[in-house]
Amino acid sequence: MAAALFVIDIQNDLATDPSSKIPHASRIRSSGEKIISAARAALQAQENNTASRLKTIIFVQHEEAPENGTMVRGSDPWKLVFEPIPGEATERLVPKWTRDTFDSNPGLAAELKASEIDEIIAFGIQSECCVESTCSGALAAGFTVTLLSGAHSTYDSDGKPADVIEREVEERLSSQGVKVVSWEEIVAGWA
Known part of the structure; x- marks a missing residue:
């Protein structure tokens, strides 16, 4: 069996724009x-x-209607910081409109399983929103899930700094059965 690496919502609005990027x-x-x-x-x-x-890299790209936010298809805030290599069979783009990538793409789980993928390795932005929801969606779809600690984050919120929210998300997901592993450990295993 094999794994898919999910790169979740690392987009200009959240990762590069000085006026809106996460801390x-x-x-x-x-x-x-x-x-x-x-x-x-x-x-x-x-x-x-x-x-x-590792069998594939899936670049997840959130998009929203203009009345709901800035990540409108085709706009600069919507663009990915890291993109799939054009024509590379092991890389692909998956758009989404909800927090859970699997909810936005109902056939994705079956498609990945047909390719003998049984594990989702995830990182990206925002920890308590799309990262957590996609990890939970992957669990619900029957995948083993690994979250890369140190490689997901979010905004400061409700009086909590982002790094505290990151740890809370890791604790919640871990209690559901998600493996939380430092990104450095995963990378060392691939070397």
Whole structure:
């Protein structure tokens, strides 16, 4: 069986725009760059018959109607910081309109399972919104789920700093059966 890496909503509005980015955007961009680079190397090595469970990278892109927010299809805030390589069979873009990627794409779970994928490895933005909802959706769809600690974050909210919210999300997901692993440990395993 195999794993899919989900890169969730690392978009300009949340990760690069000085007026709207999350407080830890630079950490997410930096860890994301390293994770994706290592994943691409692992996928390339797999083509040369070395062992890696990683089978695909899925770039998740949130979009909303103009009256609901800034991430309108085609706009600069909507654009991804990291994009799939055009024509690369092991990478793909998956749009979504709800917090849970699987809810927005009802056939996605069956499609991944048909490709022998049984694990979802997730990171991105926002921890308590789309990251948590997609992890829960993947669990509900029958996948093993791994959340990459240190590679997801959000806004400060309700008097709590973002890093406290990150830990709370990790605790909630862990109690549901999600494995929480540092992104560095996953990357080292792919090397």
